[in-house]
Amino acid sequence: MRVTVIDYKAGNLTSVVKSLRHVGAECEVTEGPAVVASAECIVLPGVGHFQATERLDNTGLTAAIRAAIARGVPFLGICVGMQWLYSGSTEAPAQSGLGHFGESCARFTEGTEKIPHVGWNSLAINPASRLLKGIAEGSHVYFTHSFRAPVTADTAAVTHYIEDFAAAVERDHVFGVQFHPEKSSETGLQILRNFLNLSAEAVR
Amino acid sequence: MITKRIIACLDVRDGRVVKGVQFVDIVDAGDPAAQAARHARNGADEIVLLDITATHEGRATLLDTVRRTAQELFVPFTVGGGIRTAEDAAQVFEAGADKVSVNSAALKNPQLIDDIGRSFGAQAVVVAIDARRDPEAADPVKQAQVYVQGGRKLTGRRVVEWAREAEQRGAGEILLTSMNTDGMRTGFDCELTAAVSEAVGIPVIASGGAGTVEHFVDVFGRGKADAALAASIFHFGISSARSLKEELARAGVSVRLPC
Numbered sequence: 452m453r454v455t456v457i458d459y460k461a462g463n464l465t466s467v468v469k470s471l472r473h474v475g476a477e478c479e480v481t482e483g484p485a486v487v488a489s490a491e492c493i494v495l496p497g498v499g500h501f502q503a504t505e506r507l508d509n510t511g512l513t514a515a516i517r518a519a520i521a522r523g524v525p526f527l528g529i530c531v532g533m534q535w536l537y538s539g540s541t542e543a544p545a546q547s548g549l550g551h552f553g554e555s556c557a558r559f560t561e562g563t564e565k566i567p568h569v570g571w572n573s574l575a576i577n578p579a580s581r582l583l584k585g586i587a588e589g590s591h592v593y594f595t596h597s598f599r600a601p602v603t604a605d606t607a608a609v610t611h612y613i614e615d616f617a618a619a620v621e622r623d624h625v626f627g628v629q630f631h632p633e634k635s636s637e638t639g640l641q642i643l644r645n646f647l648n649l650s651a652e653a654v655r
Numbered sequence: 656m657i658t659k660r661i662i663a664c665l666d667v668r669d670g671r672v673v674k675g676v677q678f679v680d681i682v683d684a685g686d687p688a689a690q691a692a693r694h695a696r697n698g699a700d701e702i703v704l705l706d707i708t709a710t711h712e713g714r715a716t717l718l719d720t721v722r723r724t725a726q727e728l729f730v731p732f733t734v735g736g737g738i739r740t741a742e743d744a745a746q747v748f749e750a751g752a753d754k755v756s757v758n759s760a761a762l763k764n765p766q767l768i769d770d771i772g773r774s775f776g777a778q779a780v781v782v783a784i785d786a787r788r789d790p791e792a793a794d795p796v797k798q799a800q801v802y803v804q805g806g807r808k809l810t811g812r813r814v815v816e817w818a819r820e821a822e823q824r825g826a827g828e829i830l831l832t833s834m835n836t837d838g839m840r841t842g843f844d845c846e847l848t849a850a851v852s853e854a855v856g857i858p859v860i861a862s863g864g865a866g867t868v869e870h871f872v873d874v875f876g877r878g879k880a881d882a883a884l885a886a887s888i889f890h891f892g893i894s895s896a897r898s899l900k901e902e903l904a905r906a907g908v909s910v911r912l913p914c
Contacts, residue, residue: 463753469725499778565856568657569827569858570657570858571657571660571700611656631731634729634730640729
């Protein structure tokens with residue numbers, strides 16, 4: 452499976468590319484919309500600030516990804532890449548997300564717990580999830596973030612930190628994970644394999 | 656529920672794992688890539704590689720070591736030691752690290768924290784602090800002092816105040832090593848760890864002094880640590896992260912048990 456990994460200069464892609472290759476993907480890293488137009492499946496990584504997604508708009512990547520998703524190309528957003536699938540985030544209120552999911556992301560509620568949420572936390576998995584197929588209930592994955600998406604009908608897994616939030620989201624061929632599958636040991640690698648398998652089915 | 660992290664630390668010199676007792680006696684403990692993979696397999700939540708090579712030639716060796724270590728590692732991987740500029744950090748990220756740990760260079764030039772954070776995100780910046788209690792101060796814990804050069808040189812900074820500044824500048828985590836307890840296997844400095852953890856809103860990794868399971872229970876409880884670093888406890892087959900975590904779980908500490 453050929454995976455188009457989007458580089459929008461938000462952090463480091465090395466780990467994501469390395470783990471996709473480890474599970475058998477052929478990766479092409481691109482900064483431009485032309486490559487996205489011929490993508491078989493797309494991974495949008497991302498660490499850091501939601502404002503960094505502005506670059507997707509400015510380079511024409513947003514339009515290219517929107518068109519690819521409309522064509523049925525499987526898509527996986529990781530961390531900020533997942534948050535970008537929503538309409539926006541209070542982290543950068545003036546910056547719109549893709550709006551594939553209508554809700555918006557917000558900062559964890561301030562209280563006694565530390566923000567960011569950093570470390571391994573457990574997944575309460577929606578049994579209907581295709582992305583998380585075969586992942587054991589309660590499996591731990593690695594998170595590092597201060598903003599989170601709300602739990603809705605599209606939520607594939609819920610995690611609790613301060614409050615319940617969407618650890619994974621999916622609808623049709625569009626998937627997002629708030630955690631880092633590339634840093635989540637065997638569980639994370641299995642989720643990436645699942646995405647590749649789902650993508651291979653979509654190509655057939 | 657968020658779990659307490661057990662972090663395996665590899666002190667590396669000239670491409671080999673070594674572990675010093677109070678930063679002086681150094682014993683060879685193997686190949687970093689093999690050690691890191693073994694710790695991850697055994698359930699370590701994270702790997703930290705601290706390069707203690709002092710020489711310029713060591714830099715190239717380090718990048719090669721980082722590349723080899725990162726290749727088969729699918730848990731968070733932090734690299735520290737000798738990172739003096741944002742460019743040094745960029746090379747280490749390029750070689751496969753997820754986070755860098757900065758220590759003396761950040762004390763010399765605190766702007767380094769802002770610079771790395773801006774390019775790679777706050778989650779990628781760990782500020783390491785080597786701390787020693789100040790026996791002459793009215794409050795030896797709250798007024799603990801920051802040291803550099805392996806605990807030999809006093810900086811004139813207070814630990815709690817420096818941790819707060821690091822957070823404000825965009826550090827994602829604090830790695831706090833107690834020079835009083837490091838390598839002694841007599842337990843973490845829980846009072847000092849708690850003082851720092853209460854002063855900042857970012858995770859604090861406790862380091863220095865791990866010897867028994869009880870020491871970890873203590874630092875996660877009384878010490879309010881979010882993670883704990885272990886080095887000597889894991890070397891030479893003394894204990895694995897797996898057995899440590901099984902015992903921690905029995906003691907009521909929330910941990911990720913490996914499959």
